[in-house]
Amino acid sequence: MFFVFLIAGVLWGIGHLMKAPIQARVYMLSLLYVAVLAMQVALPEGHPLREATGGSPALWLLLGAAAVLAVGYRALLVRLRGRAEVLEAARDSQASAPAGPFSAVELERYARHITLPDIGGGGQLALKNAKVLVVGAGGLGSPALLYLAAAGVGRLGVIDPDTVDLTNLQRQVIHTDPRLDMPKVFSAEEAIKQLNPMVDMRPYNRELTDEIAESLFADFDLILDGTDTYATRALINRAAVAAGRPVVAGAISAWEGQLTLYDPAGGAPCLACIFPKAPGPELAATCSETGVIGALPGVIGSMMALEAIKEITGAGTGLRGRMIIHDALHAESRTIVVQRRADCKVCGGL
Numbered sequence: 001m002f003f004v005f006l007i008a009g010v011l012w013g014i015g016h017l018m019k020a021p022i023q024a025r026v027y028m029l030s031l032l033y034v035a036v037l038a039m040q041v042a043l044p045e046g047h048p049l050r051e052a053t054g055g056s057p058a059l060w061l062l063l064g065a066a067a068v069l070a071v072g073y074r075a076l077l078v079r080l081r082g083r084a085e086v087l088e089a090a091r092d093s094q095a096s097a098p099a100g101p102f103s104a105v106e107l108e109r110y111a112r113h114i115t116l117p118d119i120g121g122g123g124q125l126a127l128k129n130a131k132v133l134v135v136g137a138g139g140l141g142s143p144a145l146l147y148l149a150a151a152g153v154g155r156l157g158v159i160d161p162d163t164v165d166l167t168n169l170q171r172q173v174i175h176t177d178p179r180l181d182m183p184k185v186f187s188a189e190e191a192i193k194q195l196n197p198m199v200d201m202r203p204y205n206r207e208l209t210d211e212i213a214e215s216l217f218a219d220f221d222l223i224l225d226g227t228d229t230y231a232t233r234a235l236i237n238r239a240a241v242a243a244g245r246p247v248v249a250g251a252i253s254a255w256e257g258q259l260t261l262y263d264p265a266g267g268a269p270c271l272a273c274i275f276p277k278a279p280g281p282e283l284a285a286t287c288s289e290t291g292v293i294g295a296l297p298g299v300i301g302s303m304m305a306l307e308a309i310k311e312i313t314g315a316g317t318g319l320r321g322r323m324i325i326h327d328a329l330h331a332e333s334r335t336i337v338v339q340r341r342a343d344c345k346v347c348g349g350l
């Protein structure tokens with residue numbers, strides 16, 4: 001069989017040097033396979049040419065079956081990926097939520113907002129036309145997504161590669177026991193559709209990477225960071241700075257949480273201004289390693305939604321240049337001032 005593989009390698013190399021299409025090279029190898037299989041069947045046992053090409057048709061039949069399975073599996077993956085891309089493109093091609101006037105149902109649904117002097121009809125219309133992306137459908141993302149949907153944000157995106165696990169249900173209130181093992185973004189989508197079917201929900205069941213982050217962020221007005229690792233937060237920060245998008249960022253650990261708004265384009269610092277280096281392992285443990293009190297993500301996540309609503313509507317005073325640190329164990333909160341750094345490696349050039 002080594003002799004046949006050697007010939008196959010030579011044919012592939014010649015095709016590569018001649019810049020032949022991959023399909024043509026595969027066709028050449030297929031012809032070689034058919035010729036070898038024909039020799040194995042036609043030539044008698046012990047024939048030198050048959051022995052040099054394997055000695056038995058059974059091995060080649062098994063190899064052919066494995067190749068067919070591999071090609072079929074790859075074709076299936078390509079088809080599924082293509083179908084997912086088509087569905088996602090169809091979603092993205094849909095028009096944004098229509099700008100006012102409000103329907104009678106919307107006026108009744110959002111009546112408590114519209115009667116607030118700091119929100120009013122103009123603020124509610126801004127929410128209706130807003131596009132917000134939540135990174136992470138876990139502890140922080142759960143309440144943030146629910147309250148943003150209830151508030152009437154017109155387009156709400158969520159990106160997360162994980163599935164619902166039993167340990168999540170202690171704090172990730174957007175998910176339910178019947179939706180165990182479901183991708184979190186689809187579980188969140190189901191919950192939001194039941195809460196407010198007027199929201200244009202965009203679930204992205206994938207990992208956020210440098211390759212997609214900036215272009216994805218550009219499709220939204222505001223980003224909410226509900227992730228739990230410094231590496232992902234740093235990725236979000238780089239992409240948000242590049243796309244010129246503000247980030248409402250929350251973080252929790254055990255009994256403590258913090259919240260701020262990163263926006264170098266608006267005069268506020270970015271993540272790298274405050275945390276230029278990744279924390280040490282002893283300071284960067286995840287919730288699964290340190291534990292977390294179940295209601296804490298609800299507190300910080302709801303505050304993230306509140307700051308997002310204020311940012312969209314222009315109500316009140318936001319957290320640009322300030323960070324809230326909350327100690328739930330001792331029922332204490334304090335606000336500290338944070339500033340941009342001129343030498344910041346991420347936003348210093350703005």
